[in-house]
Amino acid sequence: MISRDSIVALSSGRLPAGVAVIRISGPQTRFVVETIAGGIVKDRAAVLRKFRAPDGAVLDSGLIVFFPGPASFTGEDVAEFHVHGGRAVVTRMLETITGFDGVRHAEPGEFTRRAFLNGKVDLVETEALADLVNAETEAQRRFAVQNAEGVQSQLYLSWRRRLIHARAMIEAEIDFADEDDVPGSVSDTVWSDVRAMIDEIDRHVAGFRAGEIIRDGFEVVILGAPNAGKSSLFNALARRDAAIVTDEPGTTRDLLEVVLDLQGLRVRLTDTAGLREAAGKVEAIGIEKARAKADRADLLLLLQDVTEPQAVSSIPSAIPALQVGTKRDLLDGQTAASADRRYDHVISVVDGTGVEGLLAEIGRRATHAAGSAGDILPSRLRHVELLGEANRHLHRAVDERAIGQELRAEELRLAADRLGRIVGAIDVEDMLDVIFAQFCIGK
Ligand SMILES: Nc1nc2c(ncn2[C@@H]2O[C@H](COP(=O)(O)OP(=O)(O)OP(=O)(O)O)[C@@H](O)[C@H]2O)c(=O)[nH]1
Ligand SMILES: [Mg+2]
Numbered sequence: 001m002i003s004r005d006s007i008v009a010l011s012s013g014r015l016p017a018g019v020a021v022i023r024i025s026g027p028q029t030r031f032v033v034e035t036i037a038g039g040i041v042k043d044r045a046a047v048l049r050k051f052r053a054p055d056g057a058v059l060d061s062g063l064i065v066f067f068p069g070p071a072s073f074t075g076e077d078v079a080e081f082h083v084h085g086g087r088a089v090v091t092r093m094l095e096t097i098t099g100f101d102g103v104r105h106a107e108p109g110e111f112t113r114r115a116f117l118n119g120k121v122d123l124v125e126t127e128a129l130a131d132l133v134n135a136e137t138e139a140q141r142r143f144a145v146q147n148a149e150g151v152q153s154q155l156y157l158s159w160r161r162r163l164i165h166a167r168a169m170i171e172a173e174i175d176f177a178d179e180d181d182v183p184g185s186v187s188d189t190v191w192s193d194v195r196a197m198i199d200e201i202d203r204h205v206a207g208f209r210a211g212e213i214i215r216d217g218f219e220v221v222i223l224g225a226p227n228a229g230k231s232s233l234f235n236a237l238a239r240r241d242a243a244i245v246t247d248e249p250g251t252t253r254d255l256l257e258v259v260l261d262l263q264g265l266r267v268r269l270t271d272t273a274g275l276r277e278a279a280g281k282v283e284a285i286g287i288e289k290a291r292a293k294a295d296r297a298d299l300l301l302l303l304q305d306v307t308e309p310q311a312v313s314s315i316p317s318a319i320p321a322l323q324v325g326t327k328r329d330l331l332d333g334q335t336a337a338s339a340d341r342r343y344d345h346v347i348s349v350v351d352g353t354g355v356e357g358l359l360a361e362i363g364r365r366a367t368h369a370a371g372s373a374g375d376i377l378p379s380r381l382r383h384v385e386l387l388g389e390a391n392r393h394l395h396r397a398v399d400e401r402a403i404g405q406e407l408r409a410e411e412l413r414l415a416a417d418r419l420g421r422i423v424g425a426i427d428v429e430d431m432l433d434v435i436f437a438q439f440c441i442g443k
Contacts, residue, residue, distance in 0.1 A: 006032070007106035007114075008097045010090055011442035017085030019062075022093050023442060025111055028102045029077035030066070036081070036096065037064045044068075051081065053096045060089050074111055075118025109436035112443055116424065123424030124153045126436075127380055131215060133443055138264030139370060143214045147379055153423045155204070155376050156383075159197060159390075160425070163416040166190045170409040187405070191398050194412070198394050201387050204377070208384050210370050211377035213298065217259065217266035218366035221294045224303030225310040226250050226274030229326035232349045233303065234258070234271035237359060243271050250274060253286035255293055262363035265370055270297075275312040294319065299365050301358075306331060306339045306346060322361065328353050383422050390418035 006026025012019065024032060034040055037049040041064050051059040063082040072078040083089050097103055112129055115121050121129065128147030135141040146152075169190045222230045226249030234243050238258040244251055256271040270293055273279075273286030291314065294300055300321040304310065307330045315321065325343035328336055329350045340346050345361070347354035371377065378384050396403075397411035420426040 004102065006100075006103045007110050008094060008103055009106040009111070009442035010094065011080070011111075012085070015085055015087045015090055020083050020085035020090050022081040022083065022090065022097070023078065023111065024081075024097060024103070025072070025074045025076045025078045025106075025114060026103070027077065028100055029079050030068075032097055032100050032103065033064060033066055033079045035100075041066050046082070051083065051093070054099075059092055059096060060084055070118065073120065074114040075120050076114060106442065107436075108440055109443060113436045121148075122150070122153050124156070124379070124383070124422060125150055126424075128152070129443070131379065133440065137261050137266045139214045139373075140266065142373060143211070143377070143379070146374070146376075152376055152379065152383075156419050156422050157425075159201065160416050160419040162193065162197060163394075163412050163419070166194055167409050167412040167416070170405055170412070174405050174409070194394055194398050198391055198398070201391050201394075205384055205387050205391075207371060207375060207377040208381075210375065211379050213366065213370045214265070214377070215379065217268040218299070218362075218369055219268050219270070219297045220299045220301060220362055220366075221270045221272060221290075221297040222301045222303060223272055223275060223290060223294055223312065223315060224326075225305070225312050226276055228274060228303040228305050228310070229349065230274065230303050231256075231271050233301070233324070233326065233347065233355070233358075234269065236349045236352075236355050237269055249276075250279065250283050253282050255286075255289050262359065263367055265363070265366045267362060267366050291316075298369055299362065301362075304343070306336075306343075320365070322358070324358065386418045386422045390415040393418065 004027070006024055006028040008022065008024040010020060011023040012021040035054055036051050036059070037047070038052060041047045041049070044065065044067055046063045046065050048061070049064050050061045051064075053059055060083045062084065065080045065082070067073070067078040069076040069078070081093060083093055094105070098105060109130070112121070112126055116123065116126050125148050128144050131140065131144035132148055135144050169186055173187050222234055224230050227247070231243035231245045231252050234256065235241050235245065237260065242258055243256050250273070252271055252273050254273070258269050260267045260269055272290030272293060273283055275287055275290065279287055295316050297319050300315065300319050301324050302315060302321050303324050303326050305327050306325040307327055322344045323342075325339050325346035327348060327350075328339065328346045329348040331339060336346070345354050345358045347358055349355065378387065393411045393415035397408045397415070400408070417426065
């Protein structure tokens with residue numbers, strides 16, 4: 001696809017910075033570079049130049065790198081101006097470049113969109129690039145890099161190839177049905193392979209939560225009676241005074257969240273209002289929110305003050321939970337030892353007992369829930385939905401023998417089509433705006 005417009009944007013981060021990278025892509029790129037950098041520059045080499053406006057005024061000096069299409073990120077002519085990262089420098093550079101005919105500011109994700117339209121990356125790789133740009137933890141980075149390199153796409157494409165092959169075999173059998181030399185057992189082999197693929201797809205889809213944990217974080221919710229020491233633990237794990245702590249029951253009313261990086265994984269920890277029946281209006285709303293949050297958690301920390309244990313009701317039972325005794329420092333040696341046997345962890349934020357151990361256990365649970373490094377997992381709900389549709393067609397193909405081989409083959413085509421839509425091999429115009437809206441400008 002040849003674009004008529006050229007697009008330009010600041011591709012590097014927040015200003016001021018040591019260096020800012022301004023990227024341009026499109027047919028006017030070569031002319032813009034020659035004008036601003038004062039003549040042609042060597043392909044794909046960083047060249048030091050003085051940058052000037054068309055009227056000759058010096059803008060800055062810096063490096064220019066020119067990537068002639070199609071061997072560039074977008075597939076078009078692309079150039080990068082590396083300038084001093086001051087706000088005025090960047091503003092003036094952008095004003096100058098957009099002053100050329102046919103050059104305008106890029107929209108979010110527009111460089112990547114052009115790369116996709118020119119066949120440089122497929123849709124899943126595109127989504128992985130967005131994840132890579134947003135990655136904050138090591139696990140997010142590893143997952144995104146693997147998918148940006150096409151590991152996930154390869155899986156979908158290999159299923160798609162198997163289905164195209166299966167359909168060809170079935171159609172061949174239909175065409176040569178009256179001839180003797182085509183063994184009837186071909187279709188048996190094909191259908192059993194399709195059945196196996198249904199299981200493979202199901203197993204892959206089952207990993208979606210693990211992928212979400214890597215991308216969005218493992219949800220840990222602290223619950224317990226008022227004054228159990230929830231906010232104190234929350235602050236200890238966050239290593240700062242994020243929540244107010246007082247000896248008054250009912251201090252915390254709203255949900256409070258911090259994000260931790262545990263063993264390279266993103267963990268979202270939420271402090272909640274103490275659960276009790278008699279509560280004022282605001283607190284009652286807080287308690288409602290706490291329960292709703294707990295229903296969606298991956299792990300609950302159920303806190304109880306070991307000096308005056310209070311039971312709390314209606315804790316969601318389906319969610320894994322750790323029983324945590326608090327304020328261990330207030331017990332003498334013997335009662336403390338007996339408390340240690342009654343809880344999974346007994347902690348004190350005063351002397352620090354048990355806090356590291358609890359943190360390590362949360363990290364282990366998160367790591368376990370995120371699966372093994374290198375697992376191929378669906379990384380978007382979009383993938384899971386299309387995989388689900390593919391599997392519905394495959395089920396119809398293998399289970400509904402009564403509809404005949406021709407319609408069963410058609411179901412295989414529809415399933416292959418859904419897999420094609422995931423990577424963007426076919427008919428995805430309607431999805432592009434949604435996908436590219438996830439990007440920042442300049443990517
Ligand atoms: N000695 C001791 N006191 C603690 C410990 N943890 C919390 N406390 C005290 O217990 C009281 C309640 O602590 P918070 O952390 O506010 O309890 P909470 O569960 O958040 O209470 P609400 O927000 O009201 O539900 C405060 O006075 C804390 O200083 C501990 O490990 N040892
Ligand atoms: Mg609190």
